[in-house]
Amino acid sequence: MNFKNIFLILGLLLTMSCKAPTDVFKIEGKNININDSLQSIASIEDFIKPYRENINRDLDSILAYSVDTYSKSDGHLNTAIGNLMADVIYEEADPVFFKRTGEHIDFVLMNHGGIRSIISKGPISKRTAFELMPFENSIVISKLPGANVKELLDYLVRAKRAHPISKLKIILDKDGQMIESAVNQIPIDFNKTYYVATNDYLINGGDGMDFFKGSEEVFVLDYKIRNALIDYFMKTDTINPVADDRFIQLKD
Template identity: 90%
Template sequence: MNFKNLFLVLGLLLAMSCKTPTDVYKIEGKNININDSLPTITSIENFIKPYRENINKDLDSVLAYSVDTYSKADGYLNTAIGNLMADVIYDEADPIFFKRTGEHIDFVLMNHGGIRSIISKGSISKRTAFELMPFENSIVVSKLPGANVKELLDYLARAKRAHPISKLKIVLDKDGQVIESLVHEIPIDFNKTYYVATNDYLINGGDGMDFFKDSEDIFVLDYKIRNALIDYFMKTDTINPVADDRFIQLKE
């Protein structure tokens, strides 16, 4: 073998010895269910126990009292629990909005699906607020042109669902058409703009509420719905919400 061939063979052997395998031939996995059957690690349990107890004590501290049990399934176009949530959002958010802008919120629209629990008869606590609103949704205010307010009304008329509203009144005829719409008991002027409080999910078209996408301006209050509920409960001794005439359909 001449030197040229010898160097060639040595080079090939060196290259082969330095090559790192990159092909993966088999991957194995194991599914481990996280449930009560997993053994407790005493040291970790003892470490977190005082924190858990403190959190539970805070969550279960009584803030108010509910005279009855309320569910979003209780009514047709408006429900006591939905009316309560929308009214709470108006009452708690409007002073903040006015302080920042010099304007008042005209009305509130939330989504029926955003109510995630009932309110049980008896004591109301912070845990109640977390059960009603387990998500991190915050209150935002849309400056909505009248034409889009008309779309909003048409949406609610088609949906025929108890989406929570406050300071807004809608009357449908027997065929489901809007025949009356008022804000603060004043007929809606579709040539005006209105300040509509909603949440950060709906403002982006959630639940098909695309009319919010044409907002002239959006005001982020940095105020979670859950916190608004807690603030309301803390200063309210007893809640007794009712279904009313804010959204109705005539039979004749």
């Protein structure tokens, strides 16, 4: 036997020894619907009961009082509840942003669909904040060039929807064309950049807000919107938000 044949035989042996096992396993599964028909287990219920009661006590602790019931369907271009949400974000996030950067937030833009509940007349609790914002959305700040701010305004004019805004003013004529835009009562300069507070869903183009993709820089505050609401409610005895003239359309 020559060396060529020896190497061939060794190669075949190595190939056979490295061959993967051919066993086939069959895995089956089935859906189990979780509903009221499933019986609770007493030992588990007894274990989690004190935790549940403690969480419910915390969620139901009274923080403030609402003088009326507020809904996001109450108005056309701005609503009391939307104005409250945007103003709270500005008030609670601006000190955090300034402490970290030395800059102030110029204005706030959130989305109408992000308001997930009403605020009912009467006591306000932590549960109210969780109902308003059940998602884990956090506040972020976009350093937005003037050209993209123009796109932002065009978006709001086209949408004609009560997206929550704060420190931003938009006036439309009777035909729906924008005739005035300002930040903190100063006309917008499209050659400047502006610091815009929004959330981590919209900053990535959520709800078609693609203008945020042009951000020169994004600042993540690690501050959830829900926590900002709770912080505001804890220091505010009574809330009485109103729809105002921050986004309006003239009739004549």
